[in-house]
Amino acid sequence: QQQVKQSPQSLIVQKGGISIINCAYENTAFDYFPWYQQFPGKGPALLIAIRPDVSEKKEGRFTISFNKSAKQFSLHIMDSQPGDSATYFCAATSGSGGGADGLTFGKGTHLIIQP
Amino acid sequence: DAGVTQSPTHLIKTRGQQVTLRCSPKSGHDTVSWYQQALGQGPQFIFQYYEEEERQRGNFPDRFSGHQFPNYSSELNVNALLLGDSALYLCASSSGQGYQETQYFGPGTRLLVL
Numbered sequence: 001q002q003q004v005k006q007s008p009q010s011l012i013v014q015k016g017g018i019s020i021i022n023c024a025y026e027n028t029a030f031d032y033f034p035w036y037q038q039f040p041g042k043g044p045a046l047l048i049a050i051r052p053d054v055s056e057k058k059e060g061r062f063t064i065s066f067n068k069s070a071k072q073f074s075l076h077i078m079d080s081q082p083g084d085s086a087t088y089f090c091a092a093t094s095g096s097g098g099g100a101d102g103l104t105f106g107k108g109t110h111l112i113i114q115p
Numbered sequence: 116d117a118g119v120t121q122s123p124t125h126l127i128k129t130r131g132q133q134v135t136l137r138c139s140p141k142s143g144h145d146t147v148s149w150y151q152q153a154l155g156q157g158p159q160f161i162f163q164y165y166e167e168e169e170r171q172r173g174n175f176p177d178r179f180s181g182h183q184f185p186n187y188s189s190e191l192n193v194n195a196l197l198l199g200d201s202a203l204y205l206c207a208s209s210s211g212q213g214y215q216e217t218q219y220f221g222p223g224t225r226l227l228v229l
Contacts, residue, residue, distance in 0.1 A: 011162065034217070041222075042222055042223075043119075043221050043222045044205070045220070049217065089158070100158030102173055104160065105149075105159070108155075108156070
């Protein structure tokens with residue numbers, strides 16, 4: 001049973017455009033939602049993360065929108081650049097207060113920014 | 116400040132063999148988690164070690180085992196390798212103190228089983 005569903009599987013955006021990736025989760029115990037960026041041959045790198053007590057978090061060109069009632073969250077990349085071309089993963093976990101539990105990942109979105 | 120390091124970078128084994136992968140956590144971190152990432156898929160959680168004990172485990176068979184040392188470094192062992200074990204194995208470290216969820220990943224070990 002996949003607990004985090006991510007879409008689209010692949011996405012092509014023109015340089016300067018907005019890239020939007022969506023995720024939905026099932027487990028209501030999840031309370032921490034990070035996004036990771038992964039380049040070929042590298043490990044995932046933390047991009048931005050949110051907790052469900054806020055509906056939006058912005059860091060530079062990256063914004064997470066969170067809808068707790070719908071159990072959905074999304075990543076928006078503003079002014080997308082060719083260097084943003086990578087695979088993006090949403091993830092979720094429950095922080096039990098004693099550190100992070102294992103992350104549950106979506107299947108990833110392969111993003112291509114065309115110059 | 117060194118990040119998460121893993122060794123070796125690449126490994127080729129044959130079916131039925133055993134393999135050991137190694138991970139050193141980011142400075143100041145005491146918790147290590149292991150993930151398996153098949154080609155074109157998201158990472159899947161194998162298990163997590165904290166205070167030298169397995170704290171949490173994902174849906175992986177007992178062929179997958181691990182260990183954490185007093186210096187917080189960790190090993191992942193896989194016995195009786197199957198072709199399907201071919202994947203990128205990722206180690207992530209985090210802090211077990213307080214409400215700290217952020218996990219930082221290493222570059223991974225690429226395992227090929229022939």
